[in-house]
Amino acid sequence: MIPNWLLKRAALTPHAPALTFQRKTWSYLQLKEEAADRAGKLRALGLERGSRIALLGGTSAEMALLIHGCLLAGVEMVMLNARLTAEEIEYQLQDSESELLVCEEAFRNQAKQQICQTIVYDEFLQLERESFPLEQMWEEDRTLTIMYTSGTTGFPKGVRQTAENHTSSALSAVLNSGLHAGDAWLHMMPLFHISGFSILARAVLYGSEVRLFEKFDASAAAEEITTGRVTGMSVVAVTLERLLTVIENNKLTVHPKFRTLLAGGGPVPVSYLKRAEQCGLPVLQTYGMTETSSQTATLSAEDALRKPGSAGKPLFFTEIQIDGADEPFDRGEILIKGPHVTKGYIGKHTTAEALQEGWLHSGDIGYFDDEGFLFVADRRSDLIISGGENIYPAEIEAVLAEHPQVAEAGVCAMASAEWGAIPAAFVVTRSPINAESLMEFCQTRLASYKLPKSFHFVDELPRNASNKLLRKELREMLTAEK
Structure with a gap:
């Protein structure tokens, strides 16, 4: 059994700062009271323990309070990407x-659908709360969140994340980075991402403060870091570079209290690491996925330049193997085991095997060096990581294939100085069509970050003898065009 996070934390440190947003701070006791109010409103709507609801909104204190309210109400949250x-x-x-x-009100148009009941958050707040006894303990296998990750078949998979998954992830993280009195985490990540949710979860378990912002703001981040208001922050490579630029241009000094800049979403260029070292920013590169409830391996700041490109070593409760590897540097699929790993998927992919003999097959190709440091050679081979967002080509190809004038479509990663990588589409058409028309077609079916940034019209797509699309050759075609 696992203690109900917020109830236990509010009992232990009721007056410690829990959440700060737009100059307002909630203590853990106040956070519990506001979350209990949201939980009561959910019960008033007829939702019971184990009911499943979806949340659609930005990064705000109200959304964070609703998330905590859902946890107190015992409902399972489907975290929709805004x-x-x-x-x-x-x-x-x-x-x-x-x-x-x-x-939230800003997402009313996106929320129009016939699948389930919808309520706008402002209207939700007007409901009368229903009193009910809050559960003091959770079963370890209890589902807390469901997050969709793009599927290799073009259909996203709903990943089930349990109380044990999130708790184990938080404990592994703190055993790696340590816990100090007065710790505060700068939160500029989307709440619907595993990275954003895990910050909230870790804070309650640790009793630390979350300083929440609506979105990434390099100038605000630099101020928080240099004035000593925060001790940690999560970034991806593109936001790290923007933060470095502000600190360098303004000749700012990182406060000695700041000790953790956690960088995920793909490898960090060595040039960024060198600049970070010059600025006094300790960068900890990490490897994880939705199925592992955030981090599963992390590289210490001390090893950042000694082991460029490495994701570090498995965290305390984590086992990682390279499938088929006998010696250091042998490459193979990365297999992961531990209490932070999902037990499975929901919905369309319920029957898909998340674990095989206890091991999660990540689909990523990697290797260990002779000191036991993990290197991720290819991110799910065809996966496009754009500014920390995971994009599967198959999903975009499936949309393009729906167009009546498109016979075939192939998508691959195209290098981007700003985002790391962006999608590029190769299209075989049945009749003439221009790129603008294809873009308009995609815009109603795909999130903006998934939209192809270039269209290339070709006579045929490269395939092997089994008729499998060769995306590697698509990338080579892009290179040849330069």
Whole structure:
């Protein structure tokens, strides 16, 4: 059994700062009281323990309070990516069998659908709360969150994350980075991502403060870091570079209290690491996925330049193997085992095997060096990581294939100085069509970050003897065009 996070934390340190947003701070006792109010409103809507609801909104204190309210109410949360189109949202609502969608006003149009009941958050707040006894303990296998990750077949998979998954992830993280009195984490990540949710979870377990911002702001981040208001922050490579630029241009000094800049979402260029060292920013590169409830391996700041490109070593409760590897530097699929790993998927992919003999097959190719440091050679081979967002080519190809004038489509990663990589599409057409028309077609079906940034019209796509699309050759075609 696992203690109900917020109830236990509010009992232990009721007056410690829990959440700060736009100059307002909630203590853990105040956070519990506000979350209990949201939980009572959910009960008033007829939701019980184990009910499944979807959340659609930005990064705000109100959304954080609603998340904590859902945890107190015992409902399972489907965390919808706020950048999805209405069509993508409908798929996830139907696949998850959500009973209710709570959305912020700004997302009202995206939330229009016939799958389940919808209520706008402002209207939700007007409801009378229903009193009910809050559970003091959770079963380890209890589902807390469901997050969709793009599927290799073009259909996103709903990943089930349990109380044990999130708790184990938080404990592994703190055993790696340590815990100090007065710790505060700068939160500029989307709350619907595993990275954003895990910050909230870790803070309650540790009793630390979350300093929440609506979105990434390099100038605000630099101020928080240099004035000593925060001790840690999560970034991806593109946001790290923007933060470095502000600190360098303004000749700012990082406060000695700041000790953890956690960088995920793909490798960090060595040039960024060198600049970070000059600025006094300790960068900890990490490797994880939705199925591992955030981090599964992390590289210490001390090893950042000694082991460039490495994701570090497995965290305390984690086992990692390289499938088929006998010696250091042998490459193979990365296999992961531990209490932070999902037990499976929901909906359309319920029957898909998440674990095989206890091991999660990540689909990523990697290796260990002779000191036991993990290197991720290819991110799911065809996966496009754009500014920390995971994009599967198959999903975009499936949309393009729906166009009546498109016979075939292939998508691959194209290098981007700003985002690391962006999608590029190769299209075989049945009749003439221009790139603008294809872009308009995609815009109603794909989130903006998934949209192809270039279209290349070709006579045929490269395939092997089994008729499998060769995306590696698509990338080579891009290179040849330069």
